[in-house]
Amino acid sequence: MAEIKRYDNRLGIAGWLSGGRWGVERYAYILHRITGLGILTYFLLHILVTSLRVKGIYLWAGHGFMHQPIFRFMEYLVFAAFAYHASNGLRLVLVELGFAIGKPMEPVYPYKTSLNVQRPLLVCMAFLTLGLLAVGAYWALTK
Amino acid sequence: MAEAGKAVRQIAFHVTRYNPERDRVPFVTSYQVPVRQGMTVLDGLHYIKDNLDATLAWRYSCRMGICGSCGMLLNGRPALACNTQILHIANANLTVKPLPNFPIIRDLVPDLQSMFDKHRIVEPYILHANEAESDFWAGEFYQSTEQLKSYLQFSYCILCGCCMAACPTLATDTRYLGPMPLAAAQRYDADTRDEGRHARNAVTDAQSGVSHCHYAGECSRVCPKGVDPAKALQLLKRSLVLDYLHLGRQTSPCKKLQGPGNGTRLPDIAAVPKKTA
Amino acid sequence: MGGTRSWTWHMAAAVVLLFVLGMHMLIMHMAGTGHWFAPYGTEPSSMRNSLFRDENPFFIFAYILLLGVALYHGLYGFRTIVFELTLKPATEKAITIALAVIGLGLFGLGTWAALVAHRIALAGAGG
Known part of the structure; x- marks a missing residue:
């Protein structure tokens, strides 16, 4: 049989990120990835920086190096990433272990899926994130 | 309410085309389709094939959401062409692409x-x-x-x-x-x-x-x-x-169960038919 | 094989992190208000407060726990993302080894630093 040429139509990394007519859970997934990678980058540097204290170097203490406004702002971003990643992670732990998604049922049009069942959890997660962000912002600005 | 059979709107179908014998990469061709109430995307594709471009290829069979042949990316979302109403998802433009993450055989035909x-x-x-x-x-x-x-x-x-x-x-x-x-x-x-x-x-x-x-x-x-x-x-x-x-x-x-059990059959219920397989 | 095994521990680590990292955040950023674990002034991250925590064995234990759990959760998550790029098996193996080395190395460094800091803090308190 002659080999028929095919065009590889895989979306690639753009397929993780590109917005089409996608739903809110997909954006939650994208943000979870981005915040996770951001926190990991911070965390690896954080281990190195805090380990320096055994040499008597406290980069973060007093009015040292880490107190420039740009670092304060980036710290807030890390906190925001943590707030989102933690709240959304809580939802994911529940959902991915099969809780809060409902039982299998006879599909009757218009279909209600597990997405609809876990949606209130997502809303709670969003409010929790916003609450944490507000507390963090208040704290950072009043300090 | 528009009369059935009468076009209510012209909708531009932006259809991905790819001919493995001729094209290196897919390209998009646009067609103007007069759309009536109740027309599905599959109907629109048939209109194009009948009236505008007979070379357009796609896969379909039952045209009623049973066979699973006509999955396509309609305005950025995978759906069956046969059970998607054009007027539900398009105002003036409708992009029709083959399902992504599968190789394209030709036009809208993915290799599943x-x-x-x-x-x-x-x-x-x-x-x-x-x-x-x-x-x-x-x-x-x-x-x-x-x-x-x-x-x-x-x-x-x-x-x-x-x-x-x-x-x-x-x-x-x-x-x-x-x-x-x-x-x-x-x-x-x-x-x-x-x-x-x-x-x-x-x-x-x-x-x-x-x-x-x-x-x-x-x-x-x-x-x-x-x-x-x-x-x-x-x-x-x-x-x-x-x-x-x-x-x-x-x-x-x-x-x-090794059989219907030892219960007594009611008189108005017929006996179990003989096994055929 | 064994996607579920490492994934289960990834989830378990997430739950532990929720508590330990949550505590870390509270202590490092809010503790000044209530002087919880921060008896010297309102800045929990000042050198004196750092030394105060380094002296306490509970904090040394919590640091090491947080370090290990967070490294596993973070590096496994990173590995999952990278492995979804369909790399060659040899590349994947190299990445797994590299991440294991980085993880164990940083765990060693952090644990060593926590223990040394504990000794320094004790010596400072004693003398």
Whole structure:
């Protein structure tokens, strides 16, 4: 049989990120990835920086190096990433272990899926994130 | 309310074209289609083929959401062309692309072979510990309505590939099994007549297995049959975790009935017909 | 094989992190208000407060726990993302080894630093 040429139509990394007519859970997934990678980058540097204290170097203490406004702002971003990643992670732990998604049922049009069942959890997660962000912002600005 | 049969709007169909013998990359051709109330995307494609461009190729068969042939990317979302109303998703423009994450054979025809191969790997049929049971059954299996409901939803899959096209993991990962085969695995794992869960775990637990599902939820959102693959996959994860922690249900095949039992038949009920197979 | 095994521990680590990292955040940023674990002034991250925590064995234990759990959760998550790019098996193996080395190395460094800091703090308190 002659080999028929095919065009590889895989979306690639753009397929993780590109917005089409996608739903809110997909954006939650994208943000979870981005915040996770951001926190990991911070965390690896954080281990190195805090380990320096055994040499008597406290980069973060007093009015040292880490107190420039740009670092304060980036710290807030890390906190925001943590707030989102933690709240959304809580939802994911529940959902991915099969809780809060409902039982299998006879599909009757218009279909209600597990997405609809876990949606209130997502809303709670969003409010929790916003609450944490507000507390963090208040704290950072009043300090 | 527009009169049936009368065009209510001109809609531009932006259709992806690709001829493997001529084109290096796909390109887009636009067609003006007069759209009536109630016209599906499939009807629109037929209009183009009949009146504007006879070379347009796509795959379809039943035109009523049963066969799963006409999955396409309609305005950025995988759906069946036959059960998507044009006026529900388009105002003036409609982009029609082949399902992504599958190679294009021609125009709107994707090559679904990779999905069928992955489907085969999960052994989507009832497995018995005693293999002879599959060919020479000794009796009927009793299954309650509750037990039926635990997998019935996942058995409505028509293998259209919309979920595979919507899955973000499959956008980069060629080895990940994907929502359809894994939902099929859960459909048989959850079936009380089946004893193949532990055999299937070897596939669903592998690096290409269900741990690469992150609940983006697109598969369930686009499924034209309400199969809810995302739900199946989360239940599959739960059963895998329980199996890993040795807390899982030991396979308990449902009761096998050796015949109708010893009850007395009511006089107005006919006798059981003779076995034909 | 074994996607579920490492994934289960990834989830378990997430739950532990929720508590330990939550505590870390509270202590490092809010503790000044209530002087919880921060008896010297309102800045929990000042050198004196750092030394105060380094002296306490509970904090040394919590640091090491947080370090290990967070490294596992973060590096496994990173590995999952990278493995979805369909790399060659040899590349994947190399990445797994590299991440294991980085993880164990940083765990060693952090644990060593926590223990040394504990000794320094004790010596400072004693003398």
